[in-house]
Amino acid sequence: MNSEEMWAQAKQLFAGGVNSPVRAAVKPFPFYVERGKGAYIYTVEGKKFIDYVLGYGPLILGHSPESVKRKIVEQLEKGWLFGTPSELEIKLAKKISSHIPSAQKIRFVNSGTEATMAAIRLARGYTKRSKILKFSGNYHGAHDYALVEAGSAATEYNVATSDGVPIEIIKTVEVCEFNDLDCVDKKLRNEDIATVILEPIMGNAGVILPEKDFLSGVRELTKSYNSLLIFDEVITGFRINIGGAQSYYQIYPDITTLGKIIGGGFPIGAVAGKAEIVDNFTPAGKVFNAGTFNANPISMIAGIATIEELEKEYPYDIANKAAKTLVEELERLLKIKHTINHVGSMFQVFFGIDKVRNYSDAKRADKEYYIKFHERLLKEGVFIPPSQYETIFTSASHKDDVVNDTIDKLVKVIGELS
Ligand SMILES: Cc1ncc(COP(=O)(O)O)c(C=O)c1O
Numbered sequence: 001m002n003s004e005e006m007w008a009q010a011k012q013l014f015a016g017g018v019n020s021p022v023r024a025a026v027k028p029f030p031f032y033v034e035r036g037k038g039a040y041i042y043t044v045e046g047k048k049f050i051d052y053v054l055g056y057g058p059l060i061l062g063h064s065p066e067s068v069k070r071k072i073v074e075q076l077e078k079g080w081l082f083g084t085p086s087e088l089e090i091k092l093a094k095k096i097s098s099h100i101p102s103a104q105k106i107r108f109v110n111s112g113t114e115a116t117m118a119a120i121r122l123a124r125g126y127t128k129r130s131k132i133l134k135f136s137g138n139y140h141g142a143h144d145y146a147l148v149e150a151g152s153a154a155t156e157y158n159v160a161t162s163d164g165v166p167i168e169i170i171k172t173v174e175v176c177e178f179n180d181l182d183c184v185d186k187k188l189r190n191e192d193i194a195t196v197i198l199e200p201i202m203g204n205a206g207v208i209l210p211e212k213d214f215l216s217g218v219r220e221l222t223k224s225y226n227s228l229l230i231f232d233e234v235i236t237g238f239r240i241n242i243g244g245a246q247s248y249y250q251i252y253p254d255i256t257t258l259g260k261i262i263g264g265g266f267p268i269g270a271v272a273g274k275a276e277i278v279d280n281f282t283p284a285g286k287v288f289n290a291g292t293f294n295a296n297p298i299s300m301i302a303g304i305a306t307i308e309e310l311e312k313e314y315p316y317d318i319a320n321k322a323a324k325t326l327v328e329e330l331e332r333l334l335k336i337k338h339t340i341n342h343v344g345s346m347f348q349v350f351f352g353i354d355k356v357r358n359y360s361d362a363k364r365a366d367k368e369y370y371i372k373f374h375e376r377l378l379k380e381g382v383f384i385p386p387s388q389y390e391t392i393f394t395s396a397s398h399k400d401d402v403v404n405d406t407i408d409k410l411v412k413v414i415g416e417l418s
Pocket residue numbers: 056110111112113114116139140141142199203204232233234235259260268
């Protein structure tokens with residue numbers, strides 16, 4: 001079967017043909033991938049793409065790196081689910097807490113969605129308050145409390161506040177614009193807020209950076225109103241640097257949610273934070289969390305092996321250089337009005353607008369032009385996210401030859417588009 005034939009069957013089997021909506025944004029139909037290696041993915045038809053989606057973030061080393069693969073295969077020989085603890089969870093937790101300053105204790109779950117869901121419940125249980133404050137265009141996964149003015153595919157498909165989320169729940173979620181400290185102050189003053197949750201660097205409305213004093217301001221305000229601060233570092237954890245955005249900005253939350261990279265490309269999530277807070281999870285405390293697959297050995301070993309590579313620093317050097325070079329080239333080549341937001345190995349380009357500092361700005365960008373840009377790049381064999389409200393990622397496999405090849409294709413595409 002080729003991709004088109006698979007798509008015809010998939011539409012019969014799955015809502016909208018897919019199991020996660022952003023995948024259907026690749027038009028006229030998604031290509032079906034058979035394998036990935038390094039910076040490349042290969043479709044069932046044998047077409048090769050340079051991959052800047054990287055599984056939507058986890059693959060900071062690129063596809064199927066040998067060192068990670070070897071350890072996964074070794075673990076497969078031993079078994080993959082025991083319903084008991086294994087030493088691997090201790091090893092991964094120690095690695096995480098040695099790098100992420102605020103991670104004294106950890107609960108492993110299976111996705112970023114589960115992590116933020118559990119973290120929010122933890123904060124409510126700890127503070128004995130009900131309300132939370134989030135930021136418009138931040139995406140914290142696909143559960144009820146997160147699907148209020150959410151970014152990512154929820155914005156792409158015009159369901160930023162999803163059908164099916166009870167009005168009673170929506171009423172417990174206050175929302176501010178990112179970078180609007182006055183709003184945070186007002187909400188914390190007027191409402192009994194259990195926790196403020198945010199992506200310290202937005203990666204789900206394109207990339208949007210915190211302005212000077214925003215994160216420190218939120219940190220101070222949450223302290224003075226006795227609210228907890230959750231940094232959702234599902235994307236930024238182990239990507240911005242080995243200590244996450246909190247180390248990069250030196251602003252430390254009470255709770256950190258992690259996912260993506262810490263599982264090396266296998267399903268994972270984690271709630272990390274001060275011992276006094278995390279100890280409220282069952283069985284130590286009264287905030288319930290459980291999971292058949294929590295801390296499953298394959299995700300644990302893939303995460304350990306990935307972090308071992310990251311500890312050598314070279315992955316950040318390569319991935320960050322790739323992103324920097326591409327951003328510089330884009331700035332040189334693009335003659336139409338645009339802005340590029342960039343940090344480390346994450347960036348996104350917005351057309352038709354010269355500043356994007358929050359979700360409203362991101363929504364004003366020329367999304368149609370971005371889609372054309374994505375489609376033309378795809379024709380040339382370069383895969384960037386099919387949605388304006390996602391992030392372009394680079395990896396340790398995006399070495400100079402890959403980047404130079406990409407630049408040649410960018411020259412062609414931008415020349416033809418303008
Ligand atoms: C910041 C952030 N939080 C949470 C999630 C949800 O993670 P998952 O897709 O693993 O459920 C995502 C997914 O991209 C994310 O970017």
